[in-house]
Amino acid sequence: MNSTDTRPVLVTGATGRVGRLVVDQLLDAGVPVRALTRHPAAAATLPAKAEIFTGDLTEPESLDPALRGAGAVFLVWTAPPRTAPAVIERLAAQVRRVVLLSSPHRTPHPFFRQPNPMAELHAGIERLIAATGLETTVIRPGMLASNSLAWWAPTIRAGKAVRWPYGAAETAPVDDRDVAAVSARTLYQRDHAGGDYVLTGTESLTQAAQVGVIGDALGHRIAFEEMTPDEFRSLSEGAAPSEVIDMLLTAWSAAVGQPAYVTSAVADILGTAPRTFRQWAADHASAFEPGS
Ligand SMILES: NC(=O)c1ccc[n+]([C@@H]2O[C@H](COP(=O)([O-])OP(=O)(O)OC[C@H]3O[C@@H](n4cnc5c(N)ncnc54)[C@H](OP(=O)(O)O)[C@@H]3O)[C@@H](O)[C@H]2O)c1
Known part of the structure; x- marks a missing residue:
């Protein structure tokens, strides 16, 4: 069953490659968006319909205004890991859903199984989120086409x-627009809670x-x-x-x-073939x- 949550979605990484497209996808679907950036001047690059919040993942308390009253968070973590526990704690206290932009570090294909700090960072954040009661979806793009x-x-x-x-x-490059479309869908359709999706071209x-x-x-x-x-x-x-x-x-x-490694996840979730x-x-x- 599809149930939707109409409270605003906080998009972190909103000025980045994937997050920026997620903002557009959510607005197109009629979902109110809060866009997080460390730089207020970046507001000029974001759609006027998005509500801009200034905040920094390395300063957890700076996120409170953006989290208050939000229903879900799209979490993009490119910052150092040190403040992740405090940020996840704040998320869990304020919102019900989180969709994490991670990577396919659990996928049994040699391309994805080489130990690296990015995989460790993502695994650590996934563990922190799993220890909360948050409804969670993990998005794992392979190589981004961009x-x-x-x-x-x-x-x-x-x-x-x-x-x-x-x-x-x-590699099987995945179009950033497909990653964003899947992310947006899983943010506003609650039946994706618990989903763990490896996205490829x-x-x-x-x-x-x-x-x-x-x-x-x-x-x-x-x-x-x-x-x-x-x-x-x-x-x-x-x-x-x-x-x-x-x-x-x-x-x-x-x-x-x-x-x-090629998956059918984009087509399964969106009902349309991924872009080549x-x-x-x-x-x-x-x-x-x-x-x-
Ligand atoms: N490239 C790939 O092929 C690939 C594949 C799988 C997964 N990924 C993952 O995708 C993620 C990167 O996504 P992306 O390429 O869309 O990002 P990106 O274009 O590199 O942009 C980074 C975003 O993070 C924000 N940011 C950076 N530090 C921050 C901080 N301390 N506090 C708050 N926001 C901060 C930036 O916002 P402001 O500067 O506006 O504050 C910006 O919006 C990474 O986790 C990466 O591992 C990438």
Whole structure:
């Protein structure tokens, strides 16, 4: 049975890739939204219909105004873990439902089973939430399709070959819009309480093939050249934390030579097929064009 809760939903990470889309999806469904950001100026990037709250997950008491009177929380945690117990305690005292943006660290596929600090962070937050009486849904996207924007768009815009490690590693990128649509649905439909969903795209594609799909969307071939993991590590210095680089390299290394893990969760929950990576690339082609 579908039952809905019409109290506002507090979206944390509301200015981020997934949270921002969740805000739109909830508003489209007629659900009142509270959007959390640490920076009041970010309000300009959020829809006027969302109520903006300033708060910081590392300062648990700063969340109280946003939590008071809310029915559910979309929880995105990219902050250090130290304040997670105090934040979860506050959530449990104020709201009934939480939908956590986590990762597929329990999924029995080598790509997801390499130990890393992000998996530990997510597992720790899941344990804290499980110890409360909150109605909980855990959303576990695999590789987000939008990662390609950060990874490959600058090189492609510059008209250069994409040089990248583990070109043969296979993933099934999931469209951020599908992740947001599932998250929103589970926030306002209470029959998803207890749900634990691994979200992937439809198709296992090597990283080199993904670059090829972006080239198809642009109407020209993009050359792909293999880079060694050591070169990737040294070129990434200063641009990303070393533990993130190690996490990616070990996951890609483990994913070579076997198909990516693919689930039907997006279709099962939304009743429509997930967007393909080809569709994602077509819809975002302009971001890979020179001068974008
Ligand atoms: N990339 C992937 O392929 C992938 C796959 C599976 C899971 N995930 C998970 O997805 C999550 C990231 O989601 P995303 O990519 O949508 O986020 P994102 O674009 O990196 O944005 C981070 C968001 O977190 C907010 N934030 C950061 N520190 C905060 C703090 N101390 N207090 C309150 N808010 C804070 C930021 O808000 P303000 O700056 O406005 O305050 C921003 O909205 C991570 O948990 C990641 O592990 C990612």
